[in-house]
Amino acid sequence: MAEFQEVSKQSGLHPKPAGLVLQYGTAGFRTNAKDLDHVMFRMGLLATLRSKKTKATIGVMVTASHNPEEDNGVKLVDPMGEMVTPTWEGYATQLANAEQEDLLTALKDVIEKEDINMNKQTDSHFYQTFSIINSRHSSASLSQAVLDGVSALGGKSKDYGLVTTPQLHYMVCCQNTQGKYGEATVEGYYKKLCQAFIQLTKNASNCTDDQKHLTVDGANGIGALKVREMESHLKKELHISLFNDGSKGKLNHQCGADFVKVQQKAPTGIEMNPGERCCSYDGDADRIIYYYSDSKGQFHLLDGDKIATLISTFLKELLTQAGLDLQIAVVQTAYANGSSTRYLEDTMKVIVRCTKTGVKHLHHAAQEFDIGVYFEANGHGTVLFSKAAQEKIQQLAENTGTDDERKRAALLLQNTVNVINQTVGDAISDMLLIEAILAIKSMTVQQWDAIYSDLPNRQLKVKVSDRRVIDTTDAERRAVSPDGLQEAIDGLVKKYRQARSFVRPSGTEDVVRVYAEAETQESADDLAHEVSLAVYRLAGGVGGEPKPLH
C-alpha cells in the first residue's frame, strides 16, 4: 500500500535510537525530550489507526504535565475524551519500541489484531485532532513529528495549537458528540464554563469583593495563558491575581500543584497575604491544589481530598434539597489522607472506593455511580454524572410544577453539571466550581479547611535498579513482591499510632514511591524513612542509603 511506503520513507526522518525502550505509563510516554522524536511520529501513526478503528476523532496531547522543562511526553485521547483503552496502551508501547526495520511489521500487527479497514473511502467522516503545549521548548518540533505520523498513514489532522490538556479532552468529546457536549473550540469551552459559573454565583448575592479574590500560581505553564484568555468571560465575578504566568520563571520550577503538594509549602514567585485563598495549577492545567497561610505564617494545604469533600458535601446537600434520590460516591487512591476517607465514610456517609493510581482507574470507577466524584490527593479530578442523573436533574429544573426550593436546587445542580469538565480533571473548571461553592455557601477557606484535619504524611522516592521487582495488590496498598517487603512494612507501621504506609513503582518516573502517614509529622517522617530503607534493602536500592529526615 502507498501508505506503508510513505511510513517507511517518513520514519527514516524520525529514527529510533537502537535499543531504547520506553513504556506507555500512568499518563502516556514521558521522558527527556531528546528521546521522543520517533515516539511522536509513531503515536501519530497509532492515533490514525485508532481513529480508523473507532471512526471518530482522536486527540494527541504533547505534554509532560508537572515534569521539568527538559522533559516532554505524549498521550492519546479516546473519542469521549477519556484516556485511551489499556489494549491500545500496549500497542503504543510495542510501536514505540519496534526497531527501525521492524516498524512496518509492528504496524501491520495492530491493523490485523484490530481488524482495521485501511480503505481510503472510510476516511471521509473522521479526522484526528491534535494539540501542542509549547511552553516547553521541545514541543513545536515534537508536534511536527506527530503530524508527520498522521499524514504518513493518510490521516487528517487539526492543530489546536496551545491548549491545556483538559481543553483538548473537552474538544475531542464535543467533536465526537456533534456538539452535544459543547462547541469544539477553546472559545466555546470558556463560554460554557463561565456562563455556568455566573449562573451559580448569582445565588451568592452578598459576596464581597474580598471573597471574589483568588491568587493563582500558573506554574509558568499553559494554564496561566488560558486563564488570562478566559478572564473577560467571567464578567468580574472572580478577581484573579495571576503569578508564575510564564513571563520569566521556569516551567514547574519551585512552583505548581505538584511542588506545593509534595513539598507542603507555598510556591516561589507569588504574593500571599495571611488568610487569603491561593491555588496552584500544574504545567498542563489538569490538577489544582488550594492553600493559605494563617496569621502566624503557618501554611495550610487543601489538596484533592479536601476538594472532593467540599464538592461531595455541596452535591449531597443539593440532592437533598431537590428531593432527588441519586447515589453519590467518592473515588480515591491509596494516597488519599486517612482522615478524608474516615470523614467521607463515617460522617458524610457516602460510598468511598479506592482504585490504583492514575486517572483512568478513578474515572472508570466513578462511571459506576449516578454521581461519581473522583480526585487524586494531588488535585487531579472531576465529577461524572450518569446520563440518567443528568436527565432527572434537567426534568426537575424544567418542570413548572416544582416548588421553589426544589427548583432552586435543581437549577444549581444543572449549572454545576455545566461548569464541570466531565472528560477529565481540569484545573480551570475545578477552580470555577470550588469558587462557586465557597461563594454560595459563604464559606471561607479556613472553614473549608476545618471540615476535617489531615493526618500528617510524607512522600519519599527511592531509586532501585529495576522498579518492576515491586508488585502490588489491593489497589496498590500491599506489596506482593519482593519477598519480605510487605512483612517489613507491616512491622514498621505497628510502631506508630494511626499509621499507614505503602510503596509502589511510579508509572511516570524511574523511582519507587513511599507513602506514610501517622499521628504526628515526626512519626510520619520516621516511618517513611524506615520504609524507604526497607525498599532500598529488599528491592535493590541504588546510590546511597536513604537518609533520615531529621
Ligand SMILES: CC(=O)N[C@H]1[C@@H](OP(=O)(O)O)O[C@H](CO)[C@@H](O)[C@@H]1O
Ligand atoms: C503519587 C502521585 O501523585 N502520582 C501521580 C503520578 O503517577 P506515578 O505513577 O505515581 O508516577 O503522575 C500521574 C500522572 O500525572 C498521576 O496520575 C499520579 O497521581
Ligand SMILES: [Mg+2]
Ligand atoms: Mg498534569
